[in-house]
Amino acid sequence: MTSLATGVTGAGSVAPETPVRAGRRRGTGAWRYAVLLLLGLYFVVPIAASVWFTIRDRVRGGVTLEHYIAIPGSEGFAEAFTRSLGLAGLTVVLSLLLMVPTVVLVELRLPRLRTTVELLTLLPLVLPPIALVVGVRSVLAWAPDYFLNTPLAEAFFALQEPALPWILVLMYVVLALPFVYRALDAGVRGADLKTLTEAGRNLGASWPRVLVSVVLPALRTSVLNASFLAFALVMGEYTIAAILGFETFPTWIVRVSGSQPVLSVAVSVLSLLVTWVLLMMISALDRRRGTKETA
Amino acid sequence: MERGDLRLSTASTSTAAPAPRRGRRGGALAALGALPFFLYVGVFLLLPVGVLGVEAFRATDPVSFDESWSTGSITAITEGAYRRAYLGSLQLSAITAVLGTILGLALSVAILRAKRGRLLRRLTLTASGVLANFGGIPLAFAFIATIGTQGVVTALLQDTFGLGLGGFSLYSMTGLALVYLYFLIPLMVLTITPALEALRPQWREAADNLGASGWQYWRYVGGPVLAPPVIGATMLLFASAFAAYATARALVGSSIPLVTLQIADALSSNVVVGSESLGKALALGMVVLIGLVMLFYAWVQRRTQRWLS
Numbered sequence A: 001m002t003s004l005a006t007g008v009t010g011a012g013s014v015a016p017e018t019p020v021r022a023g024r025r026r027g028t029g030a031w032r033y034a035v036l037l038l039l040g041l042y043f044v045v046p047i048a049a050s051v052w053f054t055i056r057d058r059v060r061g062g063v064t065l066e067h068y069i070a071i072p073g074s075e076g077f078a079e080a081f082t083r084s085l086g087l088a089g090l091t092v093v094l095s096l097l098l099m100v101p102t103v104v105l106v107e108l109r110l111p112r113l114r115t116t117v118e119l120l121t122l123l124p125l126v127l128p129p130i131a132l133v134v135g136v137r138s139v140l141a142w143a144p145d146y147f148l149n150t151p152l153a154e155a156f157f158a159l160q161e162p163a164l165p166w167i168l169v170l171m172y173v174v175l176a177l178p179f180v181y182r183a184l185d186a187g188v189r190g191a192d193l194k195t196l197t198e199a200g201r202n203l204g205a206s207w208p209r210v211l212v213s214v215v216l217p218a219l220r221t222s223v224l225n226a227s228f229l230a231f232a233l234v235m236g237e238y239t240i241a242a243i244l245g246f247e248t249f250p251t252w253i254v255r256v257s258g259s260q261p262v263l264s265v266a267v268s269v270l271s272l273l274v275t276w277v278l279l280m281m282i283s284a285l286d287r288r289r290g291t292k293e294t295a
Numbered sequence B: 001m002e003r004g005d006l007r008l009s010t011a012s013t014s015t016a017a018p019a020p021r022r023g024r025r026g027g028a029l030a031a032l033g034a035l036p037f038f039l040y041v042g043v044f045l046l047l048p049v050g051v052l053g054v055e056a057f058r059a060t061d062p063v064s065f066d067e068s069w070s071t072g073s074i075t076a077i078t079e080g081a082y083r084r085a086y087l088g089s090l091q092l093s094a095i096t097a098v099l100g101t102i103l104g105l106a107l108s109v110a111i112l113r114a115k116r117g118r119l120l121r122r123l124t125l126t127a128s129g130v131l132a133n134f135g136g137i138p139l140a141f142a143f144i145a146t147i148g149t150q151g152v153v154t155a156l157l158q159d160t161f162g163l164g165l166g167g168f169s170l171y172s173m174t175g176l177a178l179v180y181l182y183f184l185i186p187l188m189v190l191t192i193t194p195a196l197e198a199l200r201p202q203w204r205e206a207a208d209n210l211g212a213s214g215w216q217y218w219r220y221v222g223g224p225v226l227a228p229p230v231i232g233a234t235m236l237l238f239a240s241a242f243a244a245y246a247t248a249r250a251l252v253g254s255s256i257p258l259v260t261l262q263i264a265d266a267l268s269s270n271v272v273v274g275s276e277s278l279g280k281a282l283a284l285g286m287v288v289l290i291g292l293v294m295l296f297y298a299w300v301q302r303r304t305q306r307w308l309s
Helices: A030-055 A077-108 A111-126 A129-140 A151-159 A166-191 A193-202 A207-218 A220-236 A239-244 A249-257 A261-294 B002-014 B024-033 B035-055 B072-076 B080-113 B118-134 B137-147 B152-161 B173-197 B201-209 B214-243 B246-252 B259-268 B275-308
Strands: B058-060 B067-069
Touching: A030 A261, A030 B080, A030 B137, A030 B152, A030 B173, A077 A111, A077 A166, A077 A193, A077 A207, A077 A220, A077 A249, A077 B024, A077 B035, A111 A166, A111 B035, A111 B214, A129 A166, A129 A239, A129 B035, A129 B214, A129 B259, A129 B275, A151 A166, A166 A193, A166 A220, A166 A239, A166 B035, A193 A207, A207 A220, A220 A249, A220 A261, A220 B118, A239 A249, A239 B246, A239 B259, A249 A261, A249 B137, A249 B246, A261 B118, A261 B137, B024 B035, B035 B275, B058 B275, B072 B275, B080 B118, B080 B173, B080 B214, B080 B259, B080 B275, B118 B173, B137 B152, B137 B173, B137 B246, B173 B214, B173 B246, B201 B214, B214 B275, B246 B259, B259 B275
Parallel strands: none
Antiparallel strands: B058 B067
């Protein structure tokens, strides 16, 4: 199970290159170029075609950016997008509050729990979100069915406030667990936290101070990595929001696709490219730090 | 929010004892610090799934609205349209998982071996991260814009060559498979690249020096080492394709037999009494199937480990 997800979450942290030799062997592998060419085409064509689909001017011919300019002003966009931004921010904060102490604690004091924690955090990776959300719906249905007029029912209803559905935040933290845990765990393992904290303690720092001025700075990149992964996950999550009936950025794209197909493609392309650029930047940051440390 | 703060405070107090000397009390406090995590997972992950396991066996009487225990929903999902949906999902996931594994592996090897491939590597790995984890809805629309009925490539083929897509439709099982591979191949690349990097060049050199052919190297050295991670990655791809809902929903609505689409249908129909329970049964079925796949995976993993050691 552990090897199952080794690379999945490493999106931002591109591992340092190992010296894999370039093909110097007999028959230097024309197949490699064939693979690169064919799969390259397969991956580039849909994106390029989508860009063309959105920038060609159907009336006058030529190229236009009007569909991209129209995005911010389109009906419902601002509301859905800001709601998704809010949900993403809250998910990041809650994930970090939950997982940073857990990961640090497991590394320093509770190594015996590591396997259990690891397995539990991997569960959302294989468990279909749609199955999870059906279960959540059943639990939420208890409020009117069994707990009516109790504080618990009030709390259940408050979680489902359409303006800011906290229940989505709570579920997204679960979905983000594999990503956040693995990103943080990689940072903790790389940082030799044990030595750092002992050094801090020996120099007379209190535990809270060690956490804030030793542990957190040491985990800076992996916290950034984890935050970004959780953030991107929320910005793209469709299943749970759609089944629970809340409008977020992705459900908005699907809703407008019927009446404004070009707009929905424009937003899709833009969101993919923006995520990619951000991920590239984070991975560059990662590498710069990496080289600085080894130098 | 306050739960989070509480968590932070328990974590810092629990580690308050000096690390080298760990008393019984310190250990207990440390264990308490891990409690928020287990509580959270228990309430928001295990409880919903557990509830599914119980409530799938509840039925509501259409006339009196009384609830009772029943295996009606469970029986219902094993026949007719629901059975077809399960078979459709399983077939689609199995085919795309195997194809994704092969193509992803090939791509990963090709990138790792490419000369001066640093930039290429970085571009592919980050792009894979985006496509594998955050694609969903955007991918569906990119494909609609490309080979949908009004798509750019469709129009190009029609206008310049006077032929269509040759009977191919994006809104079919094959079309869906094509789109699924768009996020499964990157998922494979992400998952398998670390394993490929762990193959030491020295092993290959040692094999070369002992006179092994390329095929012998892969048969006796590289293959056995890579087998467990590759099988694991295939399982992950399978689970990912099996669970995919967003892409299918945006592409085909509910015209194709897939479990995820059937669940969404069952939940959204307010007319049929008991459809909610049907949805739970369908979801439980998915969990059970994924559980079986994981058990199989654990078994294979144990076998290969024994064989390796």
